[in-house]
Amino acid sequence: MIEIEHCQEDVKTLLDRPIVLVGIMGVGKTTVGRLLASRLGWSFYDTDDEIVRLVGKSISDIFSEDGEPAFRELERTTIKHLLSQGPCIISSGGGGFTVPETTQAIKERSLALWMDAPIHLLVDRTKSGDRPLLKHGNPEDVLQNLLDRRRVYYAQAHVHVLDDGLTPEEMANRVLLQIREYLYDRASDQEKESFVPDAMCMTVTVTDRSYPIFIGSGLIKQPELWLAHELQGRDAFIITDYNVRERITDSFVKTLKPLMKSVSMMELAPGEQTKSFERYQAVLEWMIDNGVKRDSVVFAVGGGVIGDLAGFAAATIMRGVDFIQVPTTLLSQVDSSVGGKAAINSKSAKNIVGTFYQPRTVVIDLDTLMTLPRREWLSGYAEIVKYGLIGDEAFFEWLGENGALMLDGNLSQTMRAIETGCHKKAEIVANDEKEKSGERALLNFGHTFAHALEANAGYDGTLLHGEAVSIGMVLAARLSQRLGYLAQDDVDKIYNHLHSLGLKTEIRDVGFKTPVTVDDLISAMKKDKKTDVHGLKFVILKRIGDADLESSVDEALVVSILEGSM
Ligand SMILES: NC(=O)c1ccc[n+]([C@@H]2O[C@H](COP(=O)([O-])OP(=O)(O)OC[C@H]3O[C@@H](n4cnc5c(N)ncnc54)[C@H](O)[C@@H]3O)[C@@H](O)[C@H]2O)c1
Structure with a gap:
């Protein structure tokens, strides 16, 4: 099981500098920042609040009376001052990280963390509040525009964390998990000996969006840690195979049920033959018979065969519904569940009918590998070696x-x-x-x-x-x-x-x-x-x-x- 308390302690031990939260307005830098500060026992600073305190007028007034360049200069000096405070949490304004001198100082003297979220969530969260940049034009367009322009800067942050509809507490957990992973990767061999992370999370970015991959032990037993809030309370359609059902899926259904409106499961025969037109059709008919809706969520629980077939079904039913990969073989954990290729076979050619369809989340639970036959471990290992050979x-x-x-x-x-x-x-x-x-x-x-x-x-x-x-x-x-x-x-x-x-x-x-x-x-x-x-x-x-x-x-x-x- 993942212990967030351990994660907090590891971050506290390993990090000797401030964490600066960057990202567009509405991602929750202040709310999540305060939570992080209280969990870590550190101080919290909001650059906008510090500026207001210093100048004695609101951000809106500074923008309208002195102009944006004057505000950016105030922001630069304020951040510079805060960076010398030792370990603390600093929530920076949405545009601060786009000013080269400020960006450089943040990158050199802190751990910069990009808090990212899909536009529809940002629109919702910025409806109320004093946001000078949102006063003119359609908020969705303004936010999209801002994000398009700033993405290249935010992407320079050390860590990229996606909020795909989380509560502030859940986002704080995810932030801690990803920071710990970042620190662990860079820790000395001696530090590495003292702890091994039990879980980590990374963000994959594709053309039009991002999604998280969770890797750890015990994840299937804790769906509340990785299942985005906006996906909860919906109808779940789980696709699995016979081998995996009794070992993994039955208990997953039990832990998932309290979070979903309904949970239906379809089990298929294991093996490559399952990636066929016939099985594909059977999966679609099953979903339709069980009342699939646009907001249903398809879960693939199994190896690459189930992932490819379920992904293709999720991509094509009702022109695409949300899809979550829960890969249970080494090969699917390290390869097929990531990257969005979904396909079935024809009689004469493999993976010939398919599409690119990215999952919302990938959940790699290492415990699932405990029942995997050695032959399957070796098969997955070959794909791992491939990554070294082609690029590392x-x-x-x-x-x-x-x-x-x-x-x-x-x-x-x-x-x-x-x-x-x-x-x-x-x-x-x-x-x-x-x-x-x-x-x-x-x-x-x-x-x-x-x-x-x-x-x-x-x-x-x-x-x-x-x-x-x-x-x-x-x-x-x-x-x-x-x-x-x-x-x-x-x-x-x-x-x-x-x-x-x-x-x-x-x-x-x-x-x-x-x-x-x-x-x-x-x-x-x-x-x-x-x-x-x-x-x-x-x-x-x-x-x-x-x-x-x-x-x-x-x-x-x-x-x-x-x-x-x-
Ligand atoms: N989409 C992609 O990018 C991509 C990439 C590589 C491979 N693939 C596809 O992946 C498929 C191969 O995937 P695979 O190797 O995972 O095969 P698989 O899905 O057939 O699984 C292998 C066997 O292991 C069993 N199994 C699965 N999890 C288990 C567990 N935890 N314990 C015990 N048994 C378990 C399965 O029932 C099956 O018998 C191929 O169809 C290949 O084309 C797709």
Whole structure:
């Protein structure tokens, strides 16, 4: 269970400077700031109040009589003074953080925290009150405009916390959770030994909105910690599979019930075959029969199969209803639940019918992994290794030292690995949500080979997705070496790491039920989504931690790589 009191104590111990709350008007900087101050036993300062006290007139009067530049200057000097007060909470005015000199001082001498919220909540919260900037024009347009202009500044804050309809107490909890995580990441090895966070929260930003990912132990038992208030009291539609239902979903239903108007559950057969047109239709019919409405909330509780199918159903029913991912396999926790790809399979192609549809929240409860078979752990682990290979050599090295511990179920290593994976994926998705610039395509490292292997294995459990990815990464590393990019040493490191942990690394490890030829694999690659007008396309490595896309790869070379592994 998550103990917020521990979190408070950790923040108090580790933080030796003020926390400055930045963000647009209406996000609750003052209310939440006061709560944080009282929890931490620190002083609270509101820059606007300090200015009013100093000048002896209201903010409105300063704006109308002296102009905005005069106000910004007062704000700058006030913040500078407050920053020298030691640990305390400072609520800064909405525009203060957009003045370069003020921004720099805040970033250097405090922990800057961006409090973010969707516009509809801000409009609601700013209805009453003295807000000079909202006196002219439609408040929604004014706020949207302000946020569009200021987002680039706010994004420089050290920590970004999303309020998706929380009470001030809940927002204060979330802030503490995220600050602790930030501090833990930067703590010395000695400090890290003294505590391991039991939970963390990060914010994913996509084109038009943000959403939180929670990672921790015991989260499913505490939905009040992560379920946004505005989603509570609605009809919940939980989609799960047989294996997960008895282990996890039944008890989740019980804890969720008191928070929702109604909770319905549909259980499906486990396995890739469930991502079919027939099951998709069955899910939609079930929701319609059970009175789905525009404000219903779909929960996916299960692995990537359930997440992909439930996400596609949530995206398409009534043109989209709110969707929450509760991934229960390592693979879905570190990969499929983040990033918003939702899809089903056709008879001949995987994930060919789908859409991009971001969840409202992702809840990664590490306790769910306790019942996961080792084969599934290994499958998920392959996707974790992928993040190191395509973009973070140090993380790959870290896995070299900690991978075995993690696969033995060590919670702290598992949490670190999942968190890093989610961070990496969130970063890539933020830059290229719909796979337009090519950055997101790098996540397909090893996947051109993997999908061909999976298609030939038949999606019947002979070869798991991550197992195929593991073999695919070894083959893609060899291809990168043959194309003159990757050193043989690095190819060996990749192979040895995966092999030593017991992952599949060669095509001959698959155990196909019927014999498969090189031609079968090449023909599957040509049908894959990753092939374009330029022919066979691969993600290659230039070195460990640096990936790129390579089009028009010579088929003869691919054939020889495949032959060498069969
Ligand atoms: N959307 C994306 O971005 C994305 C990314 C990667 C993979 N995927 C998709 O994800 C799917 C694979 O996901 P997966 O590996 O999670 O497979 P899965 O959903 O089939 O789950 C694997 C098995 O584990 C069981 N299981 C799940 N949680 C369990 C638990 N806690 N304890 C015991 N058993 C449990 C399931 O019933 C199933 O039998 C594929 O369809 C793949 O295409 C999607």
